[in-house]
Amino acid sequence: MLSSSSLVAHSANLDLVVRHVLAGLGHGIHAGRERGAGVEFSEYRAYVPGDEWRRVDWKLLARADRYYVREAERDSHVAVWLVLDATASMAEPSRTVARLTKLQYARVLLACVAAIAQRQGDAFGLVVCRGERADFLPAARGPRHLQRVLARLDGVDADGVLPAAETLRASLHFARAPGVVCVAGDFLDWPSPLADALLRLRRMRHDVRALCLHTQAEADAAFDTAPAYRDPEQGGTLHRFDSDAYARRRAAHFDTVARDCRRHDVALLQARIEQPPGDVLRAWLRVPATGARAR
Template sequence: MSLAKTALIAHTQKLDLVIRHVLAGLGHGIHAGRERGAGVEFSEYRAYAPGDEWRRVDWKLLARADRYFVREAERDSHVAVWLLLDASASMQEPSREIGGVDKLAYARTLLGCVAAIAQRQGDAFGLVVLNAGRVQFTPAIRGPRQLQRVLLQLSRVQPEGGLPDADTLRASLHFVQSPSVIFAASDLLDWPSPLSQALTRLRGMRHDVRVLCLQTQAEVDASFSSNAAYRDPEQASGVFRFGADLKEGYRRARDEHFAQVTSSCRKADIPLVTARIEQPPGEVLRLWLRKPGSRP
């Protein structure tokens, strides 16, 4: 069942349809009373007053109390939501179990879901794409048209080259001048890196930074074929085969690398969610949206 849900990502080129399906599958899983999505946190109910938006009426409470109540939320009107996408060449790594699904397709789906939630809650949101040594911005604003703009940009992104260097990223941090929630999706294969430095710096500036680390099942259990030849997509050379004699060394190096990633994020107070792209997107989205410090 989980593979079938994830395979939807590969079955259509229309990102908005995939996002609609993922969010519908969550039901009330992103209820504002429990989850902090896009900068808004539930506070209390109050009686309906003329002029209140009907979309804020709690219809279930109406059925029980026979009165109209609306959900009040504590909102910092200056909070913006930023979607940060690592679109370097390594993000084209495909699933060996689900045809047509790779890290980038999975990342753009989850980031699109966050954008849809931000739009639904009235938050300003923008997009930052990192690839080919560049930083590409879609400024943060509110509204349905912004959602279509961001989804279009996400759908057009292609994996290319490496991440920007430290100077380029440092000069680009002006995009978070106001308090922000930053959802960063990457495979984190390059760590420590200019990206890790930028995320740590953003957290030091007291922004809410949440990182999603994407892997394939083959990467997790070292189940690469020993018959195929592989090339590092971000290097000009380096064709190699993944023989059985290399698996133990690979597992050891991988465990050491991600232990360092986890430790660094913990020290910087950055919530880290590690997921396989074969997992159901809704399941991973719940974890990524969870308010830091809250119970599962």
């Protein structure tokens, strides 16, 4: 039987993996939107497959001969934004789980967040940082929009470097109203335009939640020292691997990432892609803004 991380690597159906990971996950992203008695009515919208029948307005059906769903919300409703680092370094594979990469793992975790947002009635949108550009999918609600987000995530390949600061700033125009921003990447490039954007969003009162992904081999500095390596994002120079120097520099780098996140009240979780994605998802949604590692 496949482990949950192996399922991420071997399944071509992102929706299937999301349903597997979310099985038994009971909590949401925030208190946010609620429905039911005593909650203020907001609007009607057309019924879409997946909506609960108890929310259909049957009197309006009798008058209009069409299905409509009542939307209601509290003032605490926020939008959820998914930000994916899809640069070349995210193609780094696991050395222990065949065909599993950091990008695959990040796509699944962000897809799960989108599914939770849809389940609790939030609007959600997507920004993919890849190849010096930022692809933007506006926020919307409902099952159909969830399928659009899953399809966009499923079609992403790792390529290039992060967009320039001006490109990211133009893509983050959703920052006008505070929301939840869930960012998944490896943060090997820090400080960076993406790091600056995250800190700026936090200053604008967004709840910024960063998921920093590693492979187990990266965490243990367990690489073959014989071959030479080329940086996939910089190109050019070949490097020989020195495990001791690598471990020191890596620790110093991610200490800086964690320190900057603590200083700016950004919730940071560091995790390995070989870990069960359901466990990492639970930890990511619960981690306080002080920096943490998933066990």
